[in-house]
Amino acid sequence: MNKDVLVLGAGRSSRFLLKQLADFCEKTGRILTVCDASKQELDKHTADLSLERKIFNASDAVELEQIIDGKEIVVSLLPPFMHPTIAALCLKNKAHFASASYVGEAMRALDFEARSAGLVFLNELGLDPGIDHLSAMKAMDEIREGGGEITSFESYCGGLVSEAYCAGNPWKYKFSWNPRNVVLAGQGGNSVYRQNHQIRSIPWHRLFAEANSLSIPNLGEFDAYANRDSLSYSSLYRLDEVSTLLRGTLRRENYCKNWQVLVALGFTDAQSPLPDDVCSVNDLCCALTGKETDQLLSAWLLENNWIRPEQTIWFDYLNLENKQELGFKPNNAAEVLEAVLLDKWKLMPGDCDEVVMYHRIGFVKDGRKQLLHSVLRVTGEDEMHTAMAKTVGLPLALGVELVLSGNCPERGVVIPVSKFWYNGILPRLEQMGIRFAEHTEFCD
Amino acid sequence: MNKDVLVLGAGRSSRFLLKQLADFCEKTGRILTVCDASKQELDKHTADLSLERKIFNASDAVELEQIIDGKEIVVSLLPPFMHPTIAALCLKNKAHFASASYVGEAMRALDFEARSAGLVFLNELGLDPGIDHLSAMKAMDEIREGGGEITSFESYCGGLVSEAYCAGNPWKYKFSWNPRNVVLAGQGGNSVYRQNHQIRSIPWHRLFAEANSLSIPNLGEFDAYANRDSLSYSSLYRLDEVSTLLRGTLRRENYCKNWQVLVALGFTDAQSPLPDDVCSVNDLCCALTGKETDQLLSAWLLENNWIRPEQTIWFDYLNLENKQELGFKPNNAAEVLEAVLLDKWKLMPGDCDEVVMYHRIGFVKDGRKQLLHSVLRVTGEDEMHTAMAKTVGLPLALGVELVLSGNCPERGVVIPVSKFWYNGILPRLEQMGIRFAEHTEFCD
Numbered sequence: 001m002n003k004d005v006l007v008l009g010a011g012r013s014s015r016f017l018l019k020q021l022a023d024f025c026e027k028t029g030r031i032l033t034v035c036d037a038s039k040q041e042l043d044k045h046t047a048d049l050s051l052e053r054k055i056f057n058a059s060d061a062v063e064l065e066q067i068i069d070g071k072e073i074v075v076s077l078l079p080p081f082m083h084p085t086i087a088a089l090c091l092k093n094k095a096h097f098a099s100a101s102y103v104g105e106a107m108r109a110l111d112f113e114a115r116s117a118g119l120v121f122l123n124e125l126g127l128d129p130g131i132d133h134l135s136a137m138k139a140m141d142e143i144r145e146g147g148g149e150i151t152s153f154e155s156y157c158g159g160l161v162s163e164a165y166c167a168g169n170p171w172k173y174k175f176s177w178n179p180r181n182v183v184l185a186g187q188g189g190n191s192v193y194r195q196n197h198q199i200r201s202i203p204w205h206r207l208f209a210e211a212n213s214l215s216i217p218n219l220g221e222f223d224a225y226a227n228r229d230s231l232s233y234s235s236l237y238r239l240d241e242v243s244t245l246l247r248g249t250l251r252r253e254n255y256c257k258n259w260q261v262l263v264a265l266g267f268t269d270a271q272s273p274l275p276d277d278v279c280s281v282n283d284l285c286c287a288l289t290g291k292e293t294d295q296l297l298s299a300w301l302l303e304n305n306w307i308r309p310e311q312t313i314w315f316d317y318l319n320l321e322n323k324q325e326l327g328f329k330p331n332n333a334a335e336v337l338e339a340v341l342l343d344k345w346k347l348m349p350g351d352c353d354e355v356v357m358y359h360r361i362g363f364v365k366d367g368r369k370q371l372l373h374s375v376l377r378v379t380g381e382d383e384m385h386t387a388m389a390k391t392v393g394l395p396l397a398l399g400v401e402l403v404l405s406g407n408c409p410e411r412g413v414v415i416p417v418s419k420f421w422y423n424g425i426l427p428r429l430e431q432m433g434i435r436f437a438e439h440t441e442f443c444d
Numbered sequence: 445m446n447k448d449v450l451v452l453g454a455g456r457s458s459r460f461l462l463k464q465l466a467d468f469c470e471k472t473g474r475i476l477t478v479c480d481a482s483k484q485e486l487d488k489h490t491a492d493l494s495l496e497r498k499i500f501n502a503s504d505a506v507e508l509e510q511i512i513d514g515k516e517i518v519v520s521l522l523p524p525f526m527h528p529t530i531a532a533l534c535l536k537n538k539a540h541f542a543s544a545s546y547v548g549e550a551m552r553a554l555d556f557e558a559r560s561a562g563l564v565f566l567n568e569l570g571l572d573p574g575i576d577h578l579s580a581m582k583a584m585d586e587i588r589e590g591g592g593e594i595t596s597f598e599s600y601c602g603g604l605v606s607e608a609y610c611a612g613n614p615w616k617y618k619f620s621w622n623p624r625n626v627v628l629a630g631q632g633g634n635s636v637y638r639q640n641h642q643i644r645s646i647p648w649h650r651l652f653a654e655a656n657s658l659s660i661p662n663l664g665e666f667d668a669y670a671n672r673d674s675l676s677y678s679s680l681y682r683l684d685e686v687s688t689l690l691r692g693t694l695r696r697e698n699y700c701k702n703w704q705v706l707v708a709l710g711f712t713d714a715q716s717p718l719p720d721d722v723c724s725v726n727d728l729c730c731a732l733t734g735k736e737t738d739q740l741l742s743a744w745l746l747e748n749n750w751i752r753p754e755q756t757i758w759f760d761y762l763n764l765e766n767k768q769e770l771g772f773k774p775n776n777a778a779e780v781l782e783a784v785l786l787d788k789w790k791l792m793p794g795d796c797d798e799v800v801m802y803h804r805i806g807f808v809k810d811g812r813k814q815l816l817h818s819v820l821r822v823t824g825e826d827e828m829h830t831a832m833a834k835t836v837g838l839p840l841a842l843g844v845e846l847v848l849s850g851n852c853p854e855r856g857v858v859i860p861v862s863k864f865w866y867n868g869i870l871p872r873l874e875q876m877g878i879r880f881a882e883h884t885e886f887c888d
Binding site: 189190192195198199200201202203205206231264265266269271272273274275276277278283286287288290292333 | 636
């Protein structure tokens, strides 16, 4: 019987996952194989671990199938668009599949076949989605089992950096995950949610203008903007009747109104080719705004009522008036902005990132209106051992262990929202320092 | 030798073209064949003309090739995306090709083969593009031949409706051409132009915010927004050195700032699926704005500083608070808005549309700065015999006559910017009442 474990991809969020799975495999007499396209990445993230290393080309289906053959489970850290292909090969080779990515149409379409083959295709088990599913469902199940009725649900998450490492950076933000996704945030389509019984649908080019201030108990003030289609979780979470259903993304205070300026002016656009004459960041800045070559962007923004005086430092910090020639031929504005930010927002040696998650759940119990606040903060150890890698990797590793335990009652394409998952994973995460602080307040 | 003429498509802009070509074919002993998918359209627009009628399915390549076989020229009024396929069949069957549509990459790729086969693939010969090319090049050639140096070039065009037919409609707009294109205006990518030596690139979601007021001699005030990539005409028009190069689209005064509100709120979005609960225009309006069910949109807009009091009538007119169930399942917001506008902005019996074109060309001659103003206004005869159909169809018909004259010195994929075309077409358009009024003023 197959019992070995394959991990595809050894990028920056793989470290904690690999350590956990290496220990597990050693204890249970399994072989752990890790594949990556880059020998350098592979060596960097696995040097101290006991496992098999393989360089591979993920776009070669034959090679991929050879590697999958004989494994009990395949864990993918590759880009989400590759998951349906990998999962289909798992189906053919009778292997389970696990990832931290959102379930799309193509993955969902494999449900019946995976179920029929007795396989578990486990998805959305990282941080967000992942820990949010586990912790929110646990909290809501407890409320419901105690006789409470849920009346509103908000869940927020942000991959941030501890403010102490942001001296001189008014955005108080650095990249602890894919920079491109930060630049393109929201552009997948309108963000949809329900607030006070009203459906909202926000175009991406206004998403950051519609962000709200959010006070998180003991952590202070944040900005929050709506994350994708919150309503798609309505039936999964059994929240069809609640007045507010909102999943949001966190940024530090005032980030959103300043980011909105960049969005509105077109700096985050990835669709439109740039005019040939755009050779520097300043050229792009002039083309998008109409400011004069030697004018500061912040001065132009002030003059044209885009910002208030206290916002100038946000733009001066970015130095979008840089006239140095770009070292590459950008395809669009988003690539230029990403290059600017990669330079400014890179985690430096010793920088510690910070993951924040916050559920705010309204309910009525014994005739009284109450609000449950559930807050998680995880801080990275350094720029390599990030809170992001930990909170994405550990739940997934523990989920893999559960699948391999043989006790998993679910089959097919699975999102971890049931007791089996949260009871199996959350207590172990707590032991590893990933622990929610909860308190309930009465609102009447 | 093949000498017959084929016209594909007999929609609402075909009437003048067909009449002109029918007369021409009769005089020159050619057979004119007209194909359309709809017998009704075909009969409606060709009843009084002597020509062959054929019902056809344009997506059937075999049928298409049979129809093209034996023709000397094929004129396409079908949607632009079909033109490369049709032109490729023309290549195979040694037929010339003509359309009023923009030359895209796929059409341009046929240039060498068409040229080698001695064929003319004539494009961009309608109103805009079309009459603008002819008239602008004629004006600029005359300035240059007289020793002048062009210093700026602006060209504006609008398919409008005469204001007299817009009582109670503050937008002063109705559809004289494809309604969908009006709703999606600008969404093909950033609009790019040069103004005072500066390149500008405007994201579609800000295009109407960047519109300008424009005074057209003898016609009054209009709004103008930048049309696509003006710079793509820079070398064709030999304008690489001018300070301003702008092609714009005209609307009546104040249209753009109000349309911008609809764009910014997401009413013109064609990308994002609608939430399931959107069943009426009011549902969409609430989802996009957050207004309450029974609140007037204009009241919400005022309250949230989107508009000033004098703008309320623009939105009240649209009745976006309509709670009646939509008679169809819309895929996106743009489809809902289009349905609303189709009802409000339909040309009614007796309505006369109006085409306006305006070139403003700066030049220096004998050391003096001058400005040439060249203005065209064409008014429709009724809702069927529109100025739009006339100004799109007649230049194309006359272009076809020139190709068939045997005197055409150009081969391959052709845009009509040379003397051959404007000398051959403009004087005949003048006889038909399509005539520019020109005057020059000194600016120093």
